[in-house]
Amino acid sequence: xxxFTRLLALMAGDEKHDPASYSTLDVxxxxxxxxxxxxxxxxDDPRRDRFLLSKGHGPAAYYAVxxxxxxxxxxxxxxxxxxxxxxxxxxxxxxxxxxxxxSGSLGHGLPLAVGTALGLxxxxxxxxxxxLVGDAELDEGSNHEALELAAALxxxxxxxxxxxxxxxxxxVPGRIASRLATEGWRVSTVDGRDHxxxxxxxxxxxxxxxxxxxxxTVLDEVAAA
Amino acid sequence: xxxxxxxxxxxxxxxxxxxxxxxxxxDLSTALVLAEISARYFGEALRRHPERVxxxxxxxxxxxxxxxxxxxxxxxxxxxxxxxxxxxxxxxQVKLGFGHQGVGGVLVGGGGSFDASTSGRTHQAxxxxxxxxxxxxxxxxxxxxxxxxxxxxxxAVADDGLHxxxxxxxxxxxxxxxxxxxxxxxGSGGTVVALGPVLDEVLAATAGxxxxxxxxxxxxxxxxxxxxxxxxxxEVVLVEPWLAGTSSRVVADALPDVPHxxxxxxxxxxxxxxxxxxxxxxxxxxxxxxGIRRSLDAFLDA
Numbered sequence: 001x002x003x004f005t006r007l008l009a010l011m012a013g014d015e016k017h018d019p020a021s022y023s024t025l026d027v028x029x030x031x032x033x034x035x036x037x038x039x040x041x042x043x044d045d046p047r048r049d050r051f052l053l054s055k056g057h058g059p060a061a062y063y064a065v066x067x068x069x070x071x072x073x074x075x076x077x078x079x080x081x082x083x084x085x086x087x088x089x090x091x092x093x094x095x096x097x098x099x100x101x102x103s104g105s106l107g108h109g110l111p112l113a114v115g116t117a118l119g120l121x122x123x124x125x126x127x128x129x130x131x132l133v134g135d136a137e138l139d140e141g142s143n144h145e146a147l148e149l150a151a152a153l154x155x156x157x158x159x160x161x162x163x164x165x166x167x168x169x170x171x172v173p174g175r176i177a178s179r180l181a182t183e184g185w186r187v188s189t190v191d192g193r194d195h196x197x198x199x200x201x202x203x204x205x206x207x208x209x210x211x212x213x214x215x216x217t218v219l220d221e222v223a224a225a
Numbered sequence: 226x227x228x229x230x231x232x233x234x235x236x237x238x239x240x241x242x243x244x245x246x247x248x249x250x251x252d253l254s255t256a257l258v259l260a261e262i263s264a265r266y267f268g269e270a271l272r273r274h275p276e277r278v279x280x281x282x283x284x285x286x287x288x289x290x291x292x293x294x295x296x297x298x299x300x301x302x303x304x305x306x307x308x309x310x311x312x313x314x315x316x317x318q319v320k321l322g323f324g325h326q327g328v329g330g331v332l333v334g335g336g337g338s339f340d341a342s343t344s345g346r347t348h349q350a351x352x353x354x355x356x357x358x359x360x361x362x363x364x365x366x367x368x369x370x371x372x373x374x375x376x377x378x379x380x381a382v383a384d385d386g387l388h389x390x391x392x393x394x395x396x397x398x399x400x401x402x403x404x405x406x407x408x409x410x411x412g413s414g415g416t417v418v419a420l421g422p423v424l425d426e427v428l429a430a431t432a433g434x435x436x437x438x439x440x441x442x443x444x445x446x447x448x449x450x451x452x453x454x455x456x457x458x459x460e461v462v463l464v465e466p467w468l469a470g471t472s473s474r475v476v477a478d479a480l481p482d483v484p485h486x487x488x489x490x491x492x493x494x495x496x497x498x499x500x501x502x503x504x505x506x507x508x509x510x511x512x513x514x515x516g517i518r519r520s521l522d523a524f525l526d527a
Contacts, residue, residue, distance in 0.1 A: 046298070046299065092325075093326060093327070094326075094327045100297070101297070101326060102321070102325050102326055102327075105317060105321055107286075108290060108318070108321055108322065111286065111287045111290030111291060111294070111318070111322075112290050112293055112294040112297065112322060112326075113294065114287070114290075114291055114294060115258075115290055115291035115292060115293055115294015115295045115296075115297070115302075116294040116295075116297050116298055117294070118256075118279060118291065118294065118295060119256070119294060119295040119296075119297065119298030119299070119300045120298055121276065122256060122276040122277050122295075122300065123298065123299075123300070125298075141286075142286040142287065142290070142318075145281070145284035145286055145287035146284075146287050146290075148282075148284075149281055149282065149284065149287060149291075153279075
């Protein structure tokens with residue numbers, strides 16, 4: 001049993017939980033293990049990379065990764081979402097070290113990430129800002145305001161990761177990638193379970209003048225559900 | 226009466242442009258976020274500080290969250306459009322982007338209840354103060370003159386909490402300095418509390434009546450201490466140029482142990498469906514001097 005299976009089981013109680021049922025786990029692991037420059041020691045460093053989990057529902061995989069990387073103690077996992085726990089079913093940045101935004105209501109993370117990237121740029125800080133959304137979350141119109149501005153202002157410190165597990169109603173195949181490309185984003189589509197593919201896409205040096213997006217396709221979760 | 230300050234300009238909105246441009250030069254942590262509206266006041270700020278002035282276009286949800294994102298990096302955002310789009314349209318962004326993230330900023334809503342009198346309901350924000358008042362620890366200002374606008378903006382930008390500044394074209398003749406309630410007139414037959422740019426109408430409506438008139442452009446927090454200290458009779462009249470009853474709760478909270486009667490005047494809950502001038506809208510809501518006088522007489526002589 002690997003550490004993630006064990007940590008996720010702490011939150012799931014007696015239920016058996018297969019890490020494959022968490023669509024975000026592999027992306028989160030690759031970001032924290034191989035891509036982002038942030039650690040428990042640098043959570044308040046203005047020059048840290050920022051990761052914003054916009055898709056705040058179902059944060060068990062996020063908490064497991066934060067625990068595995070030493071941001072939060074393992075003792076927090078077992079009684080999560082109880083009254084005095086810092087860990088809710090939606091994360092709160094005011095309660096959890098290393099959490100950049102409080103999320104839960106969909107469609108707020110990308111706009112906040114655009115503002116964050118602009119704030120860093122205005123201060124001459126060249127850190128990356130990575131924001132994770134779900135494909136159905138992109139149904140929220142607020143995202144479209146943000147992705148247009150990010151391209152128009154050439155915010156190349158910004159990376160959008162879309163977990164595409166085909167949960168959007170009225171989805172059109174390929175729409176997300178083509179929409180982003182039309183706006184001027186640099187877009188790649190990868191297997192959301194393949195750590196090397198994810199690493200290559202997420203580590204690619206940003207193109208000057210354009211934000212980047214990685215559409216991570218995760219279909220096994222849908223098949224298992 | 227409190228000492229007055231010479232108005233720097235006559236128009237509070239132009240003063241907003243001047244003061245913010247000035248503040249952005251003084252404090253490098255400030256940033257200005259716009260959604261097209263009022264951009265003409267900020268040409269100089271944009272030329273001087275292109276990296277700290279962002280016009281997001283006609284995207285109000287983004288407007289608010291870009292401001293919140295800037296605050297997450299330690300900057301002091303000033304976020305502006307018409308109040309109806311800033312607060313009423315994008316309220317969840319205000320609630321979550323600022324309130325729930327736990328970051329501060331200065332939200333500046335223009336237009337108020339009457340400025341866009343020819344534009345109809347779509348451009349009128351009568352509920353902005355009531356909505357902002359649902360959030361914890363928000364400081365709410367309704368300056369009644371250009372000088373008060375200048376004072377409020379400087380104080381709000383220097384602070385680190387969440388502020389809402391309501392800027393409208395309607396003004397009072399006299400400027401007052403500082404937060405809290407100002408005692409404009411003392412009397413013994415009731416207390417009239419004027420909030421924001423309704424003081425001229427209140428003074429005209431109360432002429433010849435033996436009442437105390439209090440004025441504040443600091444809407445929240447409400448100065449309960451001064452209010453209690455000057456109260457001489459159980460009759461209290463609130464006059465505020467936004468949704469009637471918005472400040473009734475702070476009067477009730479200030480007087481839990483004092484039997485009192487309250488008349489709460491403000492804009493009425495109705496779809497007016499008329500155009501014309503701001504003065505005509507004030508009259509339609511009973512907020513002109515004659516309308517206030519009628520309500521006051523009926524209440525105090527009851």
